[in-house]
């Protein structure tokens with residue numbers, strides 16, 4: 001199975017990140033096909049990673065063993081219908097959908113076949129091999145599960161969940177959460193600029209601090225994140241004043257509420273799409 005060809009249908013932000021992670025971690029470029037309707041994006045992924053590219057989705061469907069569905073959820077039904085209309089026999093292909101808010105049952109209905117299906121919930125740090133992917137599969141063999149694990153382990157951490165509903169929890173915890181961190185970084189950057197730092201200084205200061213904080217957590221797994229935070233917080237000092245302000249603004253419940261909103265939206269999309 002590891003010699004199989006994998007086709008990414010729709011090469012936008014997420015496929016680009018997954019392909020980048022795969023290439024950095026030893027997957028052969030000739031085993032990867034990227035499709036897109038936008039030629040500029042195909043030119044970029046070909047130039048950056050030397051993978052095969054085509055704007056013909058049906059060609060990729062025919063040539064690949066594994067088909068990654070990576071268009072926006074609202075585009076998925078139209079894409080699946082085009083596969084049905086192509087006349088290509090895809091009954092034995094392994095499908096992987098990275099789309100939020102579309103269940104296995106719905107994807108199979110769109111494809112009008114009970115195909116082997118994996119749902120994957122990745123995040124964009126896959127590009128650097130620092131991603132997290134939640135995986136859920138139906139009717140896949142042990143060999144296929146191993147292959148999928150190998151693909152997504154190349155992009156970071158890959159973890160299987162037992163219940164499909166847990167994919168929505170993964171979205172809240174890791175799929176969408178790079179955006180929460182970026183939002184926090186944006187807020188610090190904005191205030192740094194207001195304090196008089198240049199745009200370049202503000203960007204450097206915030207990104208280096210975020211990187212340092214993340215590396216502190218990763219490199220010291222025996223120290224809780226709460227303790228790492230406490231280690232910065234001198235009694236009666238400056239950090240204490242800042243942290244108390246964040247707590248008084250209900251940061252924890254705000255974040256929990258944001259994650260609940262994320263899950264609720266995924267559930268809503270399951271009904272809409």
Ligand SMILES: NC(=O)C1=CN([C@@H]2O[C@H](COP(=O)(O)OP(=O)(O)OC[C@H]3O[C@@H](n4cnc5c(N)ncnc54)[C@H](OP(=O)(O)O)[C@@H]3O)[C@@H](O)[C@H]2O)C=CC1
Pocket residue numbers: 009010011012013014015035036037038041057070071072073075079098099100121122123124175176
């Ligand atoms: N971005 C993220 O962080 C994450 C995204 N996802 C999921 O990944 C999927 C893709 O998201 P993302 O990469 O952000 O979206 P993008 O819009 O960046 O990428 C989708 C790409 O698919 C192309 N496309 C649309 N329809 C077709 C078609 N019929 N044939 C070929 N190409 C097509 C689009 O072209 P065009 O540019 O012309 O529109 C676009 O380049 C979504 O389902 C999303 O839920 C999951 C986890 C994280």
Ligand SMILES: O=C(O)[C@@H]1CCC=N1
Pocket residue numbers: 100171175176
């Ligand atoms: O915002 C979205 O819907 C997608 C899924 C997770 C991250 N981006």
